[in-house]
Amino acid sequence: MTTAKVSAPARPATRRRPFNWRRTAAWFLVAIAVAVSVLPFYWILRTALSTNGALAGNATNLLPAEFSLGAFQRVFGLQSPEDAVAQGGSGAQIDFWIYLRNSVLFASITTTGAVFFSAMAAYAFARLRWRGRNAVFSLFLATMMVPPIFTALPNFLLIKNLGLLNTMVGLVLPYIFMTPFAIFFLRQFFLNMSREVEEAAMLDGAKHLRIFFQIILPNAAAPLATLALLTFIGQWNEYFWPLLVGQDESVRVLTVGLGVFKSQSPQGAPDWSGLMAATLVSALPVLILFAAFGKKIVNSIGFSGIK
Secondary structure, rough: OOOOOOOOEEEOOOOOOOOOHHHHHHHHHHHHHHHHHHHHHHHHHHHHHOOOHHHHHHHOOOOOOOOHHHHHHHOOOOOHHHHHHHOOOOOOOOOOHHHHHHHHHHHHHHHHHHHHHHHHHHHHHHHOOOOOOHHHHHHHHHHHHOOOOHHHHHHHHHHHHOOOOOOOOHHHOOOOOHHHHHHHHHHHHHHHOOHHHHHHHHHHOHHHHHHHHHHHHOOOHHHHHHHHHOOOOOOOOOOOOHHHOOOOOOOHHHHHHHHHHHOOOOOOOOHHHHHHHHHHHHHHHHHHHHHHHHHHHHOOOOOOOOO
C-alpha cells in the first residue's frame, strides 16, 4: 500500500512595500527641525561647561573647551572673585538666589491673579446675559492687537505716581488682572460646557457665585491648568517691564539680572560661560514644566468641554 505524499501549500510571495519618498522626506524635515531646536540648548550647555580662556581657541569644537564646572560655581556663589578671574570670568557677582526668588514670586502672583480674574470675566461673557455683552467682548479682543510697548509708558507713569517703583506690587500690578487672550481662551471652553448642571443648581437656589466656584471651576480644571502654564512661562520670560520698574536688587528678576551680569565686564569681554550657566539654570524650571505638562496643553486647546 503506497502512501501519497501531500505537498505543503505554497506560501504566497511576500510583496515588498514600495519605498515611500514622501514619508522619508517628512522624517528628514522633522529630524532637521529637532536638530535646529535642540542645538542652541546643547551649545548653551557646551559653553557653560567650558572656561572663557579656552572658548576663543575652540570656537568650532562641539565638545566643551577645557571642561570645568566653574561657571556653575560662580552662578551659585560658590566661587570667589579671584578664582573667577583666574578661570577667565569677569569677577562680577550675581545674586542668583535672590533673582530666582523674585522671578518665582513675580510669575506665580501674576499667573494666579490673571487666571482667576480672567476665569470670572470669561464666565460673565459666556453665561451671564447683559446689555452690550458682545460689544464689550469685541472691545477686549481688539486690545489684543495693541502692542504692549504702547501701554508700557502709561503704566510706568501710573506706577511712579503711586510710589510703587522698585516694589513687587509695582511689578505685578499691570499683569495681575484679566488678559484678553485668557478671557477668549476660557470663554470658548465655557460656551461648550453643558448647561443642565447649572440649571439644576439654580433650581436648588444656587446663585452665580456658587455655581462659578463649585461647578464651573472644577469642570474647567484642564483649560485652567493649561492657561496657568502658558501664563507662567510668559511671565517667567518677561524682561522689559521688570527692567523699567524693578531696578533695585531686592526686586530684580532673573531676566534682568542676567542682562546686568552680561554688562559687568571688567576684563573687556562678557563672562560667556557664567552667563550661559545662569541662563541654563534659569530656564530649567520652564523646561521641566513644559516637558511634564506639554501634552496636556495640546489636548486642552481643542476646547472639548464636558463630555
